[in-house]
Amino acid sequence: MSCIDDNIPLPTVFRLPRCHMSFKNYEPGDFYDELFSEKGVPRSAAALLIERIESLSIDSLVRRQQAAQNTLFKLGVTFNVYDDNRGSERVFPFDVVPRVVCGKEWQTLEKGLQQRITALNYFLDDIYNDQKIIEDGIVPREAIESASGYLPDCKGLKPPNGVWCHITGTDLVRDRQGTWYVLEDNLRCPSGVSYVLENRWVMKSSFPTLFEALDIKAVDDYPSRLLDTLMQLAPDISNPTVVLLTPGTYNSAYFEHSFLAQQMGIPLVEGRDLVVDGGYVKMRTTRGLKQVDVIYRRIDDDFIDPTVFRSDSTLGVPGMMAVYRDGKVAIANAPGTGVADDKLIYAYVPEMIGYYLGEEQIIPNVPTYFCEDKKQQAHVLANLDSLVVKATDASGGYGMLIGSQSTKEEQDEFAQRIKNNPRGYIAQPTLCLSRVPTLIEESFEGCHVDLRPFTLFSGQTPYVNPGGLTRVALRRGSLVVNSSQGGGSKDTWVVNT
Amino acid sequence: MLSRVADAIYWLNRYIERAENVARFVEVNLNLLMDSPVGTAEQWNPLIEVTGDRVLFQKLYGGEATAENVLNFLTFDTRSPNSILSCVRAARENARSVRETISSEMWEQVNAFYLQVEDASEIKTRKDFHGFYSDVKVASHHFAGVTNATQSRNESWHFGQLGQLLERADKTTRILDVKYFVLLPSVDAVGSPIDDLQWIALLKSASAYEMYRKVEHTISPAGVANFLILNPYFPRSIKFCLNRAEYSLNHIANTEQHDNRLASKRSLGRLRAELEYLTLDEIFQQGLHEFLDDMQSKFNEVGNHISKDFMALPLPYVQPETDSASQSQDQSQGQSQSQSQNQSQGQSSTDSSQPTPELQEVV
Numbered sequence: 001m002s003c004i005d006d007n008i009p010l011p012t013v014f015r016l017p018r019c020h021m022s023f024k025n026y027e028p029g030d031f032y033d034e035l036f037s038e039k040g041v042p043r044s045a046a047a048l049l050i051e052r053i054e055s056l057s058i059d060s061l062v063r064r065q066q067a068a069q070n071t072l073f074k075l076g077v078t079f080n081v082y083d084d085n086r087g088s089e090r091v092f093p094f095d096v097v098p099r100v101v102c103g104k105e106w107q108t109l110e111k112g113l114q115q116r117i118t119a120l121n122y123f124l125d126d127i128y129n130d131q132k133i134i135e136d137g138i139v140p141r142e143a144i145e146s147a148s149g150y151l152p153d154c155k156g157l158k159p160p161n162g163v164w165c166h167i168t169g170t171d172l173v174r175d176r177q178g179t180w181y182v183l184e185d186n187l188r189c190p191s192g193v194s195y196v197l198e199n200r201w202v203m204k205s206s207f208p209t210l211f212e213a214l215d216i217k218a219v220d221d222y223p224s225r226l227l228d229t230l231m232q233l234a235p236d237i238s239n240p241t242v243v244l245l246t247p248g249t250y251n252s253a254y255f256e257h258s259f260l261a262q263q264m265g266i267p268l269v270e271g272r273d274l275v276v277d278g279g280y281v282k283m284r285t286t287r288g289l290k291q292v293d294v295i296y297r298r299i300d301d302d303f304i305d306p307t308v309f310r311s312d313s314t315l316g317v318p319g320m321m322a323v324y325r326d327g328k329v330a331i332a333n334a335p336g337t338g339v340a341d342d343k344l345i346y347a348y349v350p351e352m353i354g355y356y357l358g359e360e361q362i363i364p365n366v367p368t369y370f371c372e373d374k375k376q377q378a379h380v381l382a383n384l385d386s387l388v389v390k391a392t393d394a395s396g397g398y399g400m401l402i403g404s405q406s407t408k409e410e411q412d413e414f415a416q417r418i419k420n421n422p423r424g425y426i427a428q429p430t431l432c433l434s435r436v437p438t439l440i441e442e443s444f445e446g447c448h449v450d451l452r453p454f455t456l457f458s459g460q461t462p463y464v465n466p467g468g469l470t471r472v473a474l475r476r477g478s479l480v481v482n483s484s485q486g487g488g489s490k491d492t493w494v495v496n497t
Numbered sequence: 498m499l500s501r502v503a504d505a506i507y508w509l510n511r512y513i514e515r516a517e518n519v520a521r522f523v524e525v526n527l528n529l530l531m532d533s534p535v536g537t538a539e540q541w542n543p544l545i546e547v548t549g550d551r552v553l554f555q556k557l558y559g560g561e562a563t564a565e566n567v568l569n570f571l572t573f574d575t576r577s578p579n580s581i582l583s584c585v586r587a588a589r590e591n592a593r594s595v596r597e598t599i600s601s602e603m604w605e606q607v608n609a610f611y612l613q614v615e616d617a618s619e620i621k622t623r624k625d626f627h628g629f630y631s632d633v634k635v636a637s638h639h640f641a642g643v644t645n646a647t648q649s650r651n652e653s654w655h656f657g658q659l660g661q662l663l664e665r666a667d668k669t670t671r672i673l674d675v676k677y678f679v680l681l682p683s684v685d686a687v688g689s690p691i692d693d694l695q696w697i698a699l700l701k702s703a704s705a706y707e708m709y710r711k712v713e714h715t716i717s718p719a720g721v722a723n724f725l726i727l728n729p730y731f732p733r734s735i736k737f738c739l740n741r742a743e744y745s746l747n748h749i750a751n752t753e754q755h756d757n758r759l760a761s762k763r764s765l766g767r768l769r770a771e772l773e774y775l776t777l778d779e780i781f782q783q784g785l786h787e788f789l790d791d792m793q794s795k796f797n798e799v800g801n802h803i804s805k806d807f808m809a810l811p812l813p814y815v816q817p818e819t820d821s822a823s824q825s826q827d828q829s830q831g832q833s834q835s836q837s838q839n840q841s842q843g844q845s846s847t848d849s850s851q852p853t854p855e856l857q858e859v860v
Contacts, residue, residue: 249594262597273499284500286652286749286807 021053021061023437026444032178032434033446034099045102045495052210053097058442065096065439068202092195093488098203099436099449099470103217103496106466109172109180109453112362114462115353117168117455120187120340122356124164128154128336138355139348146423147345148393149188149338151301153308157325159334160233161459166332167226167296168455169193172363172468174434181366181431183450185346187337189298192469193222193454194256197263199491200467215496217466222454223263225465226296229458230264233294233330240293243269243283247299247315257298271299276319281329294330295320301338304331343392343426344370367429371422380418380427384411387427389418404430436490438472448473451492467492502598503656504808505591509599509607510644510660512588516581516614517637518668519571520630522547525675525702527627529695541567543678547671553577568626573618581633585614600647603640610636634704655745659803662745666738667796670789672703673725677786696721703733722785723777735792739769742799749807761802768795 028036035046042050053061073091101109126133127144134141144150169190171183200219204211227242234240246257248270261268273283274292282289297304303313305321323329339345347368350361369376369387380387384403391399401414418425435446453468470490526544541562545554548571557576558566574580578587589611596604613636617629641661648654676699696716700706705724708731713720728734743765750759757763780788 249590254593258593258596262601267499267502268595268597269499270501273501286498286500286503286656287751 021056021058021444023050023054023444026437027446028435029446030176031432031446031448032174032176034101034174034434034436034449035097036437043100043102045497046100048214049098049100049210049493052207061096061439062442064206065094068094068096068206071202071205072198093474094199094202095438095447095472095474095488095490096203096206097437097439097444098491098493099451100493100495101451101467103215103494106217106494108362110464110466112180112182113170113453113455113464115357115359115362116170116182116185116349117165117457117462119349119353119356120168120185121163121165121457123352124187124334124337124340125162126356127339128157128164133352133355136355138351139345142423143344143348144339147339147342149301149336149341151309151336151339153321154334154336157334157336160235160330163233163457163459164334165337165340166229166233166334166457168333168457169452169469170455172451172453173366173431176432176434178434180363182346182349182363183366184343185340185349186452187333187340188300189333190452190454191253191256191298192452193465194259195489196454196465196467196469196492197222198259199469199489203491214493217494217496219465219467222456222465223260225456225463226260227264227266229456229463230294230296230332232458233332237293241267241283241291242294242296243267243274243292245269245271245274245295245297245299247271247303251298253298260296266296271313271315271317274317274320276317276323279323279326279328281317281320281323292329294332296332301335304335343368343390344372344423347426366431369427371418371425371427377418377422380425381415383427384415386430388430389414389425389427392424392426402430436470436472438474438490440474449490466494498598498652498656500808502595502653504804505595506598506653506656507660507803507808509588509591509595510657511664512584512591513607513610513637513640514661514664515579515668516584516588516610517634518665518672519548519579519581519584520633520637521668521672521702522675523568523571523626524630525672525699527630528698528701539564543675544571546678547674548579549671550577550579572626572629573620582614582618585611598653600643602643602647606636606640606643610640652749655748656807658745659742659749662738662742663796663800665733666735666742667793669703669725669733669735669738670792672699673722674786674789675699677789700724705731705733718785719777719781722780726780727772727775727777736772739765739772743769746803759802759806761799761806764795764802765799768799 023036023042024040026036026039028039035042035050037043056064069091072094123133123139127139127150131141133139134144145152165187167190169186169192171186172180173183174180196219230242231240234242242264243266244257244261244264246254246261246268248254251257258268267273267283269283269292275282275284275289277289281292281295283292299315302310304316305318306313306316307318308321309316320329320331321335324331324335347365347370350365353359353361369380371377371380380389384401385406387403389401389403394400401410403411406414414425433448433450436449437444438447440447449470449472451468451470454465456463456465470492472488472490474488522544526541530539541564544567545551545562550570554560554562554567554570554577557574558570570577571580573582575583575586577583585607589607592599592604592607613632617632620626620629644654644657648657676695693716696718697706700709700716700721703725709721709724712728713724724731724734726735729736729740731737746762746765750756750762757766783791
């Protein structure tokens with residue numbers, strides 16, 4: 001990877017006037033801006049960054065941006081596009097202006113995430129075993145058992161150390177006032193952490209002096225910590241064989257699977273590489289079958305074992321659940337964790353935190369209306385044009401209605417869907433997402449962002465990787481961070497001031 | 498190591514080597530043409546014969562072996578599994594499936610190679626083709642160099658070596674065969690100055706001319722055959738390739754040298770020994786072309802045994818779609834990269850929390 005040096009001149013013919021980048025005209029607007037407290041006034045954690053960027057010429061910054069993008073392309077940091085004949089991969093667009101989170105604020109977020117993951121883990125262990133939270137009337141049985149990620153086959157399971165959700169990616173957003181909210185939990189197999197690591201690597205080579213001058217929290221030890229977390233799942237084996245189970249090269253997150261396996265030095269396996277033999281899961285090697293002790297699975301719960309869950313799955317391993325029940329193989333995250341990804345279950349997290357930990361929620365949920373409740377449903381139906389309606393079992397932006405951007409027909413359609421299946425929908429007020437200056441065609445524009453930090457949990461205090469994946473809606477005025485619609489990512493700096 | 502990974506690494510190296518050698522065939526012919534007297538009819542048919550893809554070529558182009566058709570068929574036609582573009586693409590797909598095993602540098606080089614060939618596929622004029630083939634050779638050498646400079650000499654490296662060496666041995670027989678086919682129509686030309694030039698062009702295509710001169714001095718058919726088949730030191734000679742392939746296979750099998758339970762060891766050992774004691778006279782008695790033909794089928798046999806011994810272990814239960822997956826990158830010319838085609842089920846349904854969901858919030 002090349003390090004960009006300001007002192008290397010462009011060939012004369014290409015030299016642009018050394019016009020410096022300036023935030024003088026940057027308009028934070030009526031939004032919470034992550035880098036500016038008001039027009040022309042950077043937040044203290046971002047001051048040095050802004051100063052540094054303003055000392056650069058436009059061409060230099062654009063070059064850094066391009067070099068970063070080229071590096072990512074060369075590294076093959078790509079996601080897959082299915083309907084494209086030529087290459088099936090594209091680079092997730094990367095913006096060179098980082099998002100800065102001040103260290104003190106991060107401490108609160110870290111505590112909030114630790115609290116949330118700990119409570120969710122208690123919840124999972126409880127509902128698949130003693131079901132106290134149901135008996136005590138905190139979360140209704142129907143809400144749990146009707147959740148699409150709830151797997152009755154996991155009842156009575158006791159995963160090693162009582163840990164169900166070893167790896168979590170939590171989606172956070174900020175509203176106009178700058179208040180943080182948890183938008184979504186991802187406990188099944190969250191992805192995106194490879195971008196966190198690669199983005200940081202690229203930024204370090206683009207702004208080496210800034211990294212020296214600022215106290216930016218390091219993210220690079222994530223793979224080591226992940227491997228530790230996984231190895232702790234086989235406490236009785238001195239040198240356990242840990243593998244990463246991927247659906248294969250066609251999966252959109254394949255790069256990440258490959259990257260993490262490489263960084264941890266563990267085999268990347270597909271379902272067809274694994275077999276159940278003599279009560280153990282084994283992998284097919286050039287020297288015969290070899291026992292596997294821990295599986296970091298990146299396939300959904302439903303696909304893990306066709307003899308127990310979806311029988312049409314060819315991605316999993318027949319018989320694996322029986323071995324898992326028998327305690328002869330560990331799986332992370334544990335099958336059954338998907339229940340917590342349900343949007344209705346999400347709404348009960350504040351109660352879980354109170355019930356299991358006796359604490360107040362540190363990072364609030366976005367207020368959520370249950371369409372199952374008649375009164376709340378009436379409110380939702382009356383305000384479809386201003387609310388956001390989400391299908392409780394969907395993710396990735398599917399099955400939802402953004403009221404303020406929808407047509408009357410769409411609203412009518414959703415009203416019907418809600419009436420037909422009230423359990424299937426929740427509604428939330430429309431939040432006005434915070435923004436970060438972003439380089440668009442040689443000038444800065446405010447673009448909306450969210451944040452997905454990654455948390456590792458092996459029984460004691462959860463480890464939260466400082467920062468996370470900042471996704472940004474790159475198109476002018478756009479609110480969609482989806483990469484297929486011009487969404488991209490930024491490095492996230494947790495800066496101690 | 499995983500059988501699937503061994504298979505992918507073996508094929509990654511075979512495909513890179515194959516792309517390089519297709520470039521070499523084409524170059525030998527382009528060189529021959531340059532030395533032919535003006536007015537001589539251009540011969541493009543021999544190239545099709547040599548690659549063994551006559552049937553496919555006829556199907557796609559109706560058998561008309563014009564320069565344009567043949568160059569396109571061998572270079573950028575993705576309908577042919579052995580065109581340079583197809584090979585590099587397959588190499589990259591294999592590399593992509595084992596990125597966690599190979600070094601980042603190796604991946605970057607395969608990726609760069611692929612992008613380079615993909616970009617070049619716009620080439621239309623003969624003049625540009627010339628430069629392209631030497632670029633392909635360089636890119637392949639670059640890959641070999643990066644591999645040797647960055648990969649541990651572990652099992653994976655030896656599988657790569659096996660793939661590269663068996664492919665190279667096969668292709669050296671085919672490069673020698675080009676001359677046989679070119680000569681066929683005009684036996685009179687044997688021993689003429691043109692003949693001499695043609696042998697030189699052939700040697701150059703195998704990057705063998707200079708090394709040849711140091712050993713054999715004068716150009717003769719016997720000398721060239723001797724050098725490219727039996728020289729133990731030249732890295733593209735068949736004997737050299739088989740010696741090294743056997744060395745790698747012994748490492749992989751990790752058995753005593755005389756433990757011959759594995760069919761792959763037996764077949765490769767037998768072939769290597771045969772070449773060890775073979776004389777040039779015996780080769781010419783059999784007929785050079787017939788000898789080369791025979792070699793090619795024996796290489797295929799070795800490749801099949803390797804696949805059976807290490808990559809296609811019996812399964813305790815049968816999963817129909819995986820059963821054939823890793824065995825099916827079979828050796829013969831005209832086979833296609835089939836390894837990962839059948840996994841596409843996993844596309845949309847899994848890893849639901851991909852890094853790309855939308856934000857629903859609005860202003």
